Amino acid sequence: MTIDVHTWIGAYPFRDVPHPDPEVLVRVLEREGVKGAWVGHLPSAFWRDPSTGNEALFQATERWPSVLHAIPCVRPDWPQWERALRAVVSRGVPAVRAYPPQWGFAPQDASMLELAAACGEAGVVVQLTTRFEDARQRHWMDTAGDLSGATIRSIARASDRVHVVVCGAGRALVEEVHWGLTPAERARVWWDISWLWGPPEDDLAHLLRTCGAERFVHGSAWPLRLAQTPRANLALLPDDVLGATLTSADAIAKGAQLAIAK
Amino acid sequence: MTPRSREGPLAGPEPLIEVHAHFLHARCGRKDWRERNAARLRAGERIGITVHVASVLGTWGHTSPIYFPSPADVALGNDEMLALQRQEGDRVRSYVTVNPNDERHALDEIDRCLAGGAIGIKLAASRRADDPLLDPIAEEAARRGVPVLQHVWQHRRRDWPGQEASDGVELARLAVRHPTVPFILAHIGGGGDWQHTLPALADVPNVYVDLSGSGVDRGMLDRTVAAVGPARIVWGSDLTMETGLAKLWALDAVGLSREDIAAIRWRNAARIFPPGSFPALASDAPASPRAAARAS
Numbered sequence: 160m161t162i163d164v165h166t167w168i169g170a171y172p173f174r175d176v177p178h179p180d181p182e183v184l185v186r187v188l189e190r191e192g193v194k195g196a197w198v199g200h201l202p203s204a205f206w207r208d209p210s211t212g213n214e215a216l217f218q219a220t221e222r223w224p225s226v227l228h229a230i231p232c233v234r235p236d237w238p239q240w241e242r243a244l245r246a247v248v249s250r251g252v253p254a255v256r257a258y259p260p261q262w263g264f265a266p267q268d269a270s271m272l273e274l275a276a277a278c279g280e281a282g283v284v285v286q287l288t289t290r291f292e293d294a295r296q297r298h299w300m301d302t303a304g305d306l307s308g309a310t311i312r313s314i315a316r317a318s319d320r321v322h323v324v325v326c327g328a329g330r331a332l333v334e335e336v337h338w339g340l341t342p343a344e345r346a347r348v349w350w351d352i353s354w355l356w357g358p359p360e361d362d363l364a365h366l367l368r369t370c371g372a373e374r375f376v377h378g379s380a381w382p383l384r385l386a387q388t389p390r391a392n393l394a395l396l397p398d399d400v401l402g403a404t405l406t407s408a409d410a411i412a413k414g415a416q417l418a419i420a421k
Numbered sequence: 422m423t424p425r426s427r428e429g430p431l432a433g434p435e436p437l438i439e440v441h442a443h444f445l446h447a448r449c450g451r452k453d454w455r456e457r458n459a460a461r462l463r464a465g466e467r468i469g470i471t472v473h474v475a476s477v478l479g480t481w482g483h484t485s486p487i488y489f490p491s492p493a494d495v496a497l498g499n500d501e502m503l504a505l506q507r508q509e510g511d512r513v514r515s516y517v518t519v520n521p522n523d524e525r526h527a528l529d530e531i532d533r534c535l536a537g538g539a540i541g542i543k544l545a546a547s548r549r550a551d552d553p554l555l556d557p558i559a560e561e562a563a564r565r566g567v568p569v570l571q572h573v574w575q576h577r578r579r580d581w582p583g584q585e586a587s588d589g590v591e592l593a594r595l596a597v598r599h600p601t602v603p604f605i606l607a608h609i610g611g612g613g614d615w616q617h618t619l620p621a622l623a624d625v626p627n628v629y630v631d632l633s634g635s636g637v638d639r640g641m642l643d644r645t646v647a648a649v650g651p652a653r654i655v656w657g658s659d660l661t662m663e664t665g666l667a668k669l670w671a672l673d674a675v676g677l678s679r680e681d682i683a684a685i686r687w688r689n690a691a692r693i694f695p696p697g698s699f700p701a702l703a704s705d706a707p708a709s710p711r712a713a714a715r716a717s
């Protein structure tokens with residue numbers, strides 16, 4: 160069963176987004192035939208201190224423990240981030256979100272690499288977001304820019320236990336990172352399909368053929384984008400990749416857990 | 422596991438007119454041009470597109486810029502588009518693309534290509550939409566009774582390289598000057614701030630919003646419907662057909678009536694293009710709400 164790894168709840172600071180509420184997300188997932196979602200707290204991506212957003216996220220999702228899986232945010236240049244990480248890991252989260260562009264991090268930011276390595280040691284996935292909106296429509300105060308390939312590569316190399324899910328990447332970024340990593344490194348990086356183009360360019364189909372379907376995971380970017388898009392993209396795949404099996408979010412999380420048992 | 426079902430069109434059996442499609446050709450510098458064209462037609466079959474109304478922008482930048490095509494490339498692109506229309510029969514229709522900086526050539530192309538089977542005019546980004554140079558083209562559109570599809574950058578706040586793009590405010594100025602011409606505002610989801618465009622169009626009834634573009638922002642469909650109403654929305658995909666399909670599915674969630682969805686899917690397009698433009702509709706669907714009423 161499919162899990163959407165790319166959802167949030169809460170308001171977006173740069174435009175009105177209709178009903179970014181957990182009960183609406185649950186209905187949308189049901190409509191889309193999706194079993195559950197990794198859910199972040201959207202405002203936290205833009206807050207200096209995400210800790211109160213994490214608490215709000217846990218409270219908002221607790222009514223649907225088998226459907227909504229809270230993915231809290233840990234900011235590694237904030238005092239006591241190690242304690243914050245331990246606290247959220249103790250609540251059984253499968254992943255931790257980080258937003259290097261929004262925090263002004265350089266690609267090799269030492270604190271970010273420490274967080275990635277610590278997540279690897281804790282058996283939780285690091286989740287990254289390439290973008291929230293198309294670059295052409297961004298608010299003039301939204302100056303963070305897209306997540307860079309250099310950042311993703313650095314994080315993937317932070318330790319051999321790091322597991323990374325990257326959301327919202329386009330074909331160029333996927334290819335730059337995938338082929339810029341060793342086979343062992345790229346085996347610990349997954350990509351959601353929310354921003355990969357379908358026909359006629361068939362970027363998604365191309366990547367399934369070249370990088371392998373196992374490198375991709377279901378994601379929509381709800382509530383910013385229509386949850387129907389990944390379903391449409393998969394339904395329009397050419398015959399040779401139609402029905403390809405993407406990796407499940409559960410399997411990625413289990414892989415991160417297994418890595419610490421080795 | 423991704424879906425494998427092939428039971429009927431993904432967007433349902435109702436007619437569907439795609440008002441914003443593009444095709445490639447052998448002289449556009451891409452070796453995969455046949456594959457891309459085939460991919461569009463294959464996806465169109467799967468979605469259930471009845472007719473692709475399409476344009477070719479010169480040589481797509483190969484021998485002159487995409488948005489500033491030379492006269493020779495404009496003519497070549499139009500020739501290729503019309504050839505594809507002849508090859509594909511009723512499922513493909515053409516816009517004639519023009520560069521208004523070469524006015525005589527643009528008017529001659531309109532004359533030549535409408536005679537050759539084109540059903541609308543495509544204006545890309547060679548000149549701002551409210552520039553007086555576009556008036557002769559709009560006058561010709563009025564005289565011929567064809568719509569104009571205008572490339573738009575939603576809320577253009579600066580000049581972008583390679584194009585002299587227009588935004589909704591600028592298209593609205595042109596449309597006010599030519600109130601009998603249906604103007605299609607290209608790709609509301611195609612980049613830029615669509616929220617800025619919608620109020621610019623509210624009081625300009627001859628501008629139609631095309632839903633195409635890679636943008637699938639939640640709220641975009643609802644607010645477009647609220648701003649201009651379902652009678653002024655047409656469906657298209659442009660370069661990303663999966664987002665077009667997602668928007669069709671999302672129309673059901675917006676709360677529109679079946680009649681409103683039919684208007685967006687095909688009836689509005691059938692109304693603004695010249696009569697007889699879509700023979701593929703004739704056999705199984707009436708061409709307008711009035712005709713539908715007569716038929717019922």
